[in-house]
Amino acid sequence: MTADDGIGTDATAQRAELAKTLPRFDQTFPELTPPEIARLRGFGEIQTYRDGERLFETGKPGPGMFVILKGHVAITQRDGLGHVTPVIDQGPGQFLAEIAQLSGRVALVDGHAEGDVEVILIRPEKLRALLIAEAELGERIMRALILRRVNLIQGGAGGPVMIGPPQSAAIARLQSFLTRNGFPHHLLDPAVDHDAAELIARYSPTPAELPLVVVSDGSVLRNPSETELARAVGMIGGPRGEKIYDVAVVGCGPAGLATAVYGASEGLSVAVLDSRAFGGQAGASARIENYFGFPTGITGLALTARAFNQAQKFGAEIMIPVSVNALDCERKNGAFVLALEGGDEVRARAIVVASGARYRRPGLDRLKEFEGRGVWYWASPIEARLCAGQEVALVGGGNSAGQAAVFLSGHVKKVRMIIRGGGLAASMSRYLIERIEATPNIELLFNTEVVALDGGADTGLERITLKSRLSGEQAPAEIRNLFLFVGADPATGWLGDCGVTLDRAGFVVTGAQSEQNAGRMVSPLETSVPGVFAVGDVRSGSVKRVGGAIGEGAQVVAALHGFLADALVPPV
Numbered sequence: 001m002t003a004d005d006g007i008g009t010d011a012t013a014q015r016a017e018l019a020k021t022l023p024r025f026d027q028t029f030p031e032l033t034p035p036e037i038a039r040l041r042g043f044g045e046i047q048t049y050r051d052g053e054r055l056f057e058t059g060k061p062g063p064g065m066f067v068i069l070k071g072h073v074a075i076t077q078r079d080g081l082g083h084v085t086p087v088i089d090q091g092p093g094q095f096l097a098e099i100a101q102l103s104g105r106v107a108l109v110d111g112h113a114e115g116d117v118e119v120i121l122i123r124p125e126k127l128r129a130l131l132i133a134e135a136e137l138g139e140r141i142m143r144a145l146i147l148r149r150v151n152l153i154q155g156g157a158g159g160p161v162m163i164g165p166p167q168s169a170a171i172a173r174l175q176s177f178l179t180r181n182g183f184p185h186h187l188l189d190p191a192v193d194h195d196a197a198e199l200i201a202r203y204s205p206t207p208a209e210l211p212l213v214v215v216s217d218g219s220v221l222r223n224p225s226e227t228e229l230a231r232a233v234g235m236i237g238g239p240r241g242e243k244i245y246d247v248a249v250v251g252c253g254p255a256g257l258a259t260a261v262y263g264a265s266e267g268l269s270v271a272v273l274d275s276r277a278f279g280g281q282a283g284a285s286a287r288i289e290n291y292f293g294f295p296t297g298i299t300g301l302a303l304t305a306r307a308f309n310q311a312q313k314f315g316a317e318i319m320i321p322v323s324v325n326a327l328d329c330e331r332k333n334g335a336f337v338l339a340l341e342g343g344d345e346v347r348a349r350a351i352v353v354a355s356g357a358r359y360r361r362p363g364l365d366r367l368k369e370f371e372g373r374g375v376w377y378w379a380s381p382i383e384a385r386l387c388a389g390q391e392v393a394l395v396g397g398g399n400s401a402g403q404a405a406v407f408l409s410g411h412v413k414k415v416r417m418i419i420r421g422g423g424l425a426a427s428m429s430r431y432l433i434e435r436i437e438a439t440p441n442i443e444l445l446f447n448t449e450v451v452a453l454d455g456g457a458d459t460g461l462e463r464i465t466l467k468s469r470l471s472g473e474q475a476p477a478e479i480r481n482l483f484l485f486v487g488a489d490p491a492t493g494w495l496g497d498c499g500v501t502l503d504r505a506g507f508v509v510t511g512a513q514s515e516q517n518a519g520r521m522v523s524p525l526e527t528s529v530p531g532v533f534a535v536g537d538v539r540s541g542s543v544k545r546v547g548g549a550i551g552e553g554a555q556v557v558a559a560l561h562g563f564l565a566d567a568l569v570p571p572v
Contacts, residue, residue, distance in 0.1 A: 028147040030140055031093045032067065037120070039137065040067055043130045044122035049113040055096065058158065059216035059234055062107040064123040065097035065141075071117030076110050077158030079186070080214035081195055085157035089114070095141070098148040099182075102128060102312040106234035108152055108159065108184055128315050146309055152184045159184035160233055163196045164211030167386055169372040169460065170223050171211050175382050177226045180277035180284070181320060182305055183235060226276065230321050244335045244347045245271045245317075247560055250324050250494070251354035253280020254546050255536025257307040258553025259352050264314035266557060268564075271346055272316055273338070275323040279304035280356045281488070281537075282546050284378035285400065286407030290429055291546055303546070319346075327351065329498040329529050334567065336531065349567060350560050353495070353508055353527070353534040354553070357488030362395075366453045374461025375453070376483050379404035384411040387481040391416065393464060395450055396485030397424050402432035404483055405442055415442045416477070420469065422446050450482070490538050501528040507540035523559035525552060531563055 032040070044067065049055055056062045058078050066073070068090055075087040075096065087109060090096055096111055096119075104124040122130060131138035152158060160178070164171050166189050178185045188196035199220070205212055209222040215232045230236045247263055249256045252274035264270045277283060285300030294303075311318060323341040330337075335347040359377040361367060367375060376383050379394075384407070392412050394405050397419040405415050417436070423446065424433050436442050445466070451474065452465035464482055467474045490506045501509040501516060508527055511517065516528035525533045533556050536542060536549035 024147060027140075027143055028151065029088060029090070029094060030144055032095065033093070036137055037067060037069070037093065039134060040120060040122065040130065043126045044120040047119050047121045049117045049119070051113055051115050053113050053117075055111040055113065055117075055119070056107040056109075058108060058110050059106050061104055061234070062097070062101050064104070064121055065095055065101055065127050066111075067095045067120040067122065068092050069118045069120065072114040073111050073117060074114050076112075077108070077152070077155065077184075078110055078216060079158055079161050080216050080218050080220075081161055081199075082218075083157070084110075085155070087155075095144075097127070097145055098152065099145045099309055099312070100149070102145070102309075103317070108149075125315075128313060131313055142309075142313060149182060153182065155184070156186045158216075159186060160216070160229065161185070161214040162187045162211045163190060163199055163214065165189065165191070168211060169374075172382050172386060173372055174211065174213065174224070174226070174229060176378075176380060177229070177277065179380070179382065180279060180301065181230075181235065182308075183233065227321055236319070236321065242347070243269075244333075244349065245269045246348065246564055247271075247350045247352055248273065248336070248338055248346050248348035249352040249354050250274075250327075250338065251280065251356050251491075251536070251538070252278040252308070252318065252320060253354060253356045253536060253549065254282050254304060254307070255356070255538075255549035255553040256280075256352070256354035257304060257311055258550040259354060259535060259556055260311035260316040260318070260553075261307060261314060262554045262557040263560060264311060264316040266561070268557070268560065270311075270316040271348065272311065272318045273322045273324055273340075273346065274318075274320045276321055278308040278318070278320065281359075281378075281400065282549075284380055286379060286403055288403070288546060289431060300546075324355075324494045326494055326496050327498045327500075327532075329500075329532065331531070349531070350563055351532045352556060352560070353492070353500070353532065353538055354536050355491040355494070356537045357490050359484065360487045360489050362450070362484065362486055364450065364453055366455075370453055370455060370461045370482075374455065374481050376481065377485075379408050379483055383481070383483075384408060387412055389413055390480060391478070392481045392483065393418055393450070393477065393479045394483040394485065396483075396487075397421060397427045398485060398487070399427075399429055399432060401485035402428050402436060404485060406432070406435050406439060408483070409439045409441050413441065416445060416479070417442055418445050418448050418450060418466065420447070420449050453482070455480075488537070492538060498532075499529050500532055500534075503540040505540075507542075508534035508538055509540045510534050513540065523556070523562070525556045525559055526563075531567070533559060 072091045074089050077085040190196040190200045213221040246268040247270050249259050249272045252272050260270050260272045282300040283304045287297045289297035324338050326339040328337040336351050338346040388411050391414040393416045395418045405417050409415050447469045450464050451467045455462040463476050464479045465476050492506050501514045511524035514528040535552035535556050537544050
């Protein structure tokens with residue numbers, strides 16, 4: 001096919017038009033030179049496709065990255081309602097893939113041949129090898145893969161379609177889940193969208209069954225759980241047969257991601273499991289301004305998304321959402337066993353506990369009733385949209401609370417920041433205190449606590465009651481959105497009876513702190529059970545900062561190498 005063919009001319013015109021409107025177009029859709037393509041041939045295999053044949057399909061596992069040698073491929077986004085949105089036409093010298101193909105996850109777009117097509121197919125394991133072996137070329141490809149996913153998310157055309165009231169708490173729950181996992185999706189309001197209204201009329205859902213979620217194959221889910229949605233869109237990555245990993249990391253926050261990046265880059269086979277999303281609590285942070293190397297700050301999601309992509313680049317297998325129910329420390333055939341919800345298992349020679357902490361729930365009557373209906377444990381753009389222009393209350397005096405208050409102040413009429421103590425200096429970084437004091441619509445209420453919640457079954461939270469800890473005086477406040485940042489409890493229940501020592505608060509004891517380690521040389525990050533390590537917020541004595549968690553995740557890899565090397569030495 002030549003540039004004079006109709007398809008070639010149309011594709012050239014389309015690229016020229018896209019280049020005018022799409023930021024960083026040349027980095028998103030680069031063209032490879034003949035010498036570069038020659039270097040890629042050793043990593044792939046030649047495949048041919050006839051006119052109209054699909055190379056990959058939305059919702060089905062993608063086979064890898066395609067480098068086009070001859071012909072053109074049309075890329076389109078398709079949702080479950082049958083809407084098809086053109087993305088781009090790709091021709092000779094260009095490659096087809098986005099970040100999901102590092103791990104062979106489902107494709108988020110369709111690609112079909114326009115005319116006869118010849119390509120080099122580079123499968124996921126070979127693609128990861130290419131990115132490492134060809135550093136300069138690999139950097140260009142990796143940047144393009146990431147930018148393509150970003151464009152798919154920002155385009156708002158493909159992915160699962162959520163249908164329901166935009167202010168719905170269930171919508172916020174599912175949007176938060178998909179956003180935190182970097183999965184494209186879009187929302188239709190049946191009050192203004194004809195297609196959405198028709199679907200509502202056809203399925204006649206009860207209020208409890210909203211939102212409806214339509215996935216790429218046309219299936220309709222009624223107010224699904226996160227796991228049900230993840231399974232329907234093909235997002236879940238689970239155990240692979242009887243494979244025994246060198247290390248299984250439980251928790252995909254900064255500490256777990258750092259362990260995955262450094263461990264996988266040094267040749268360890270790594271599995272990372274998380275019940276919700278990558279990033280942990282840090283992933284929900286609106287802006288981190290005191291992390292080394294980012295003088296202008298960075299959102300928690302952006303920081304941890306980079307690490308998530310980096311871990312996949314080096315071959316770590318990330319399983320989300322997957323819940324770990326228990327750890328069996330008997331080491332059958334030299335491996336620990338993680339029992340997963342649903343009956344599956346993951347086996348590994350070593351375990352890293354990086355499960356972090358869960359937001360603490362204060363002892364307030366009716367709290368559970370209002371969770372997701374006016375009571376929130378994080379502040380993202382999704383929650384900010386739900387309370388735009390309102391007065392909100394935020395409880396807490398730590399850095400997470402300060403970051404959330406500053407973020408929300410840009411979206412709401414007023415933030416009432418409720419602090420049990422008499423000041424912030426003991427619990428919050430100085431730069432955040434100064435920012436809060438300089439923000440006119442943040443009101444600080446010291447020596448104050450929330451003692452009651454009130455609202456309706458249909459309306460959600462409507463008001464809270466505040467109490468002065470000095471005078472005992474109580475006063476109601478008309479607040480429909482309450483943000484709670486009152487500390488966190490360690491997520492260690494899954495360790496059960498494994499023998500891992502916990503401190504009085506439930507955090508994992510490591511190193512010389514553990515009585516069971518007396519008399520033996522152990523890593524500062526090893527628990528009372530040899531081969532089980534702990535890093536990040538879940539570890540007793542950790543500094544509870546993103547930088548500290550990342551440092552421990554890197555540090556534990558040396559200890560893992562030592563343990564695994566000793567484990568392979570046959571007994572005398």
